[in-house]
Amino acid sequence: MRIAFIGDLQYATAEEERLDLKMAQIREQSPDLAIVMGDIGGSHMKSVGGFQETKKYVDMIGCPYEVILGNHDVEYAPFDPVIFDYETVYHDVFPGKELFSVKERDGVLMICVSCERRPPEDFRTHNAVFVSDRRFEAVRSALKAHPGVPTLLVTHAPLAGSGLRRWMPLHAGATDMYLDMTFKAGRWRELAAEFPQIKMSVSAHLHLSHEYKSAITYRGGLMHLSCGVMTVCARDDIFQTRFADVDADGAVIYTLDHSTGEFRRDAEFPFDGEPSGNLSSPADGKMQLGDDLPTSVWKYGGRYYAATEKGLLWEYLPELCEFGGAIMLKGGADEICASEGRLLVRNFAGEVFSFDPESTGRYERIGGCAPPERRGEKAMRGDPLPRADFGIETEKEGNYVVFMADQ
Ligand SMILES: [Fe+2]
Numbered sequence: 176m177r178i179a180f181i182g183d184l185q186y187a188t189a190e191e192e193r194l195d196l197k198m199a200q201i202r203e204q205s206p207d208l209a210i211v212m213g214d215i216g217g218s219h220m221k222s223v224g225g226f227q228e229t230k231k232y233v234d235m236i237g238c239p240y241e242v243i244l245g246n247h248d249v250e251y252a253p254f255d256p257v258i259f260d261y262e263t264v265y266h267d268v269f270p271g272k273e274l275f276s277v278k279e280r281d282g283v284l285m286i287c288v289s290c291e292r293r294p295p296e297d298f299r300t301h302n303a304v305f306v307s308d309r310r311f312e313a314v315r316s317a318l319k320a321h322p323g324v325p326t327l328l329v330t331h332a333p334l335a336g337s338g339l340r341r342w343m344p345l346h347a348g349a350t351d352m353y354l355d356m357t358f359k360a361g362r363w364r365e366l367a368a369e370f371p372q373i374k375m376s377v378s379a380h381l382h383l384s385h386e387y388k389s390a391i392t393y394r395g396g397l398m399h400l401s402c403g404v405m406t407v408c409a410r411d412d413i414f415q416t417r418f419a420d421v422d423a424d425g426a427v428i429y430t431l432d433h434s435t436g437e438f439r440r441d442a443e444f445p446f447d448g449e450p451s452g453n454l455s456s457p458a459d460g461k462m463q464l465g466d467d468l469p470t471s472v473w474k475y476g477g478r479y480y481a482a483t484e485k486g487l488l489w490e491y492l493p494e495l496c497e498f499g500g501a502i503m504l505k506g507g508a509d510e511i512c513a514s515e516g517r518l519l520v521r522n523f524a525g526e527v528f529s530f531d532p533e534s535t536g537r538y539e540r541i542g543g544c545a546p547p548e549r550r551g552e553k554a555m556r557g558d559p560l561p562r563a564d565f566g567i568e569t570e571k572e573g574n575y576v577v578f579m580a581d582q
Contacts, residue, residue, distance in 0.1 A: 230269060290303075347501065389457070477493055528550060
């Protein structure tokens with residue numbers, strides 16, 4: 176079975192993008208199935224017209240398809256009186272399709288999971304990549320009902336710990352880099368460990384090309400597959416669509432380049448062995464920083480806090496192999512102390528604030544206001560956190576900070 180994964184359809188107009196030609200390029204590769212990965216409708220996102228436009232163009236591929244929704248399709252502001260009724264519009268425009276679907280085909284189970292709205296009482300960002308407990312349990316039930324069947328888990332955003340290339344600091348600083356970020360992200364890693372039949376986690380959302388080893392990663396028996404985009408929303412100006420030939424024995428991964436028309440083989444993955452090709456295996460404690468560089472690292476309660484040249488302070492959660500988020504986005508951390516369950520941060524201007532390291536509201540958010548539970552402090556107090564050794568590695572993806580475990 177050949178699957179085409181249609182990355183985020185964000186653009187000004189479909190005509191300018193020549194979506195008709197791009198869909199024809201996809202059709203030429205004879206996919207048996209297309210999966211629309213969410214964030215759809217171009218400049219008409221969150222509208223009947225936007226959903227209809229997506230349908231019009233995806234219909235041109237001429238094969239069966241699934242549609243999941245992404246964070247932008249379901250986003251909202253808690254006090255906005257007009258909230259897009261995405262479920263009704265979805266079912267009207269895509270009759271017979273489901274926001275959550277489980278299908279077995281050619282000996283492979285495909286579980287396609289849309290984003291949902293994070294409830295107002297737990298609102299952190301309108302961009303949340305959120306899945307409800309109910310839908311998460313439905314994923315688990317589907318896996319239990321199909322024991323041992325090789326499974327593709329298809330979600331709009333990647334799972335925590337994917338190590339897939341991301342554009343820093345955008346998504347990490349917006350608390351929407353991976354599924355259920357600042358919510359229950361760890362449960363997806365636990366699910367993959369509990370059900371090793373999940374062979375591939377397929378995602379979009381990051382709008383980056385496949386020209387990097389970290390566009391496909393392999394960690395703990397699970398392949399993470401990033402899907403590029405065909406439109407102007409590509410953050411590296413490379414327009415690509417991901418393909419995979421999948422059956423019960425394994426998968427072969429391809430890229431269709433919309434600028435050159437090239438269709439190339441990127442990697443292969445026999446499900447009873449290890450993958451090979453243009454991919455990487457991310458190391459624990461090694462995080463992308465893009466064009467930024469670490470300047471200091473502190474350790475607290477098994478976590479690392481990394482200050483950078485550009486003045487950010489990232490929190491690294493080893494249980495997720497990810498940044499939990501940014502404690503601060505500018506100002507530069509000079510010192511961190513612990514006092515009575517709170518951490519105090521002093522920036523290079525001498526200003527001090529404190530935060531509760533267990534609160535889900537501790538992260539500053541790009542485009543947002545200050546974290547709700549951040550408190551201004553008159554001065555530092557408590558015990559200075561120990562500084563930790565760290566490494567710097569530079570690859571095509573950019574700079575990495577490497578956290579060093581105690582020897
Ligand atoms: Fe997205």
